[in-house]
Amino acid sequence: MTVNDLRSEVVDATSNGSDKDGRERVQWLMGNETDRLSLLAIKAKIIEDPLYALSSWNDSIHFCQWQGVTCSRRHQRVTALDLHSQELVGSISPHLGNLSFLRELLIQNNSFGDEIPPEIGCLPRLQILQLSNDLIGGQIAINISRCANLISIDFSHNGFVGEVPVELGSLLKLEIVITEANNLRGSIFPFVNLSSLRNLYLDNNYFNIEWKSSLGLGNHSPNLELFGINENQFTGSIPVSISNASKLYSLETVQNKLTGKVPNLSRLQNLERLLLANNQLGFGEADDLNFTFSLINATNLHRLEVNINNFGCKFLEYIGNLSRNLEYLNIDHNHIFGIIPPGILNHVGLQSLNMQFNQFTGTIPREIGNLQNLRRLNLDDNSLSGVVPTQGVFSNASEISVVGNTKLCGGVAELKLPKCNLKVDEKRRSNSALALALSIPFGFVGLALMGCALYRCWFRKRRKDTPSYSSKNLLLRVSYQTLVKATDGFSSFNLIGVGSFGSVYKGVIDGRIVAVKVLTACSTIDYQGHDFKALVYEFMVNGSLEEWLHQNCNEDLSNEEFKKLNLLQRLNIIIDVSCALNYLHNQAQSPIVHCDLKPSNILLDKDMTGHVGDFGLGKFLAHCYKSLLNIVRNLNGIFF
Structure with missing residues (x-):
């Protein structure tokens, strides 16, 4: 349409029909022409169009049919401009601000340079602003704050500099903010008080503030689902307030300068990704344990990265209690020592396990080879010894790495480890045969001791005077x-x-x-x-039997003063436990099977008397257990 054609139609509109209809017709015609001329001005700023994305932008067809242009049905005004991934080279025209009905601007994955024109503030209906992977520089335009309906902003992978304008904090409908890979610095205060915010991704910038509760994140962002500040310069410790963001599924703070302990995250039950690598987090046993206990409720957790921090061996004590959905576990470059925890084997879905640059000792559990989904295992630079298994992940040398463990042997040929000493193996087999030979008579001795223990329990019961008052009064x-x-x-x-x-x-x-x-x-x-x-x-002042039988991984291995039990103490504890089980099986109102009896559930008081505890897995049996008791009694009659 030429200017003369437009002028002719305006005259016709004003001379025919009512004044109201005429004004609306004029506004429609003028608006249409404004949008068409604005699009041509945008095209004029494009200096390279190798894919001919704008070849249809001419008078041969209506502008609403041009490639990448979407118009409203009623007014035929431009509502969306989608030119993403067209390899366009140029800059953003100030005439963009004339597209007053525009709701979506998608020009990512091109080579638009220069700065965002201030005229962008003339787009009151704009909801989605997608500028990622371009060459846009300068400071973020303050006038963006006038686009009051903005929901999503993506400025990632550009050359923005300076601080985030505080005026952007007035965008109360904002849900998604992505500024990854720019040169932004200073504060993120404009975003943290937005209650509508769902995703805040600020990776790879130069934000250098102290992260503390006063930042407001979590307290004022109840809908936050993703928070990422990887590769910045945040300092301080992770504040407790982050746990108030109960919808959070991804918390990522990799490569900052965070210190101190990780707060209680038990309220973050939707957590799927926790990436805290390359900081200075964790500095004591209590912190290690508290961190693990915070995570037990995160049943959807599938990626945990705490590598390059200050966590110690206590961190792994309850690793087996973490989500069974865990797929990626990175704990390398910490201060963890002791054996590889058996709890690792609980995570049958594990795909990648990195434990290098710690101080693990002992042998590599061959059961790790049974983790069918495991595709990457790195145990470099520890103090592991013994035979490297060959099944499962161990069968492919490209999937495992054990460099720096000088006492390892065997494994697949590609690992080029020394052969294991067969004489030692033969000696072990000989010892195993000897142990088997000795186990038979000792087994009978054990049964005899059990009989003595049961007799002692029965004798104690007979000698015990019946109290003249109810036990309930003691509670x-x-x-x-x-x-x-x-x-x-x-x-x-x-x-x-x-x-x-x-x-x-x-x-x-x-x-x-x-x-x-x-x-x-x-x-x-x-x-x-x-x-x-x-x-x-x-x-129980003397702790658990586990602590007396197995030295804690944090204790000095050269210290000969660690806990020891003599033969008499061991026998007394066996008798105490037998008495307790006899009570559970025979004296309780309903027979009880503990189902989780182990040294860590046997507690010792000041007199080293054994107490059976933790009946979390106890089973009450009313009928079927009676037949089992009869079988046991018959067996007792045979052996005793």
């Missing part, structure tokens, strides 16, 4: 307030253990040291009105 009933005070508010400092059914805290009630196990069932309510139930036990 103390304490308030929630008392338990809060006794455990210093259930502080992490007093946390001494976590099981599948609750956490255990050390406390003091009326001068007596106790262990408080907080459960999930309902018995009373806490200060917030939540269901609360806890059990108070006598505190």
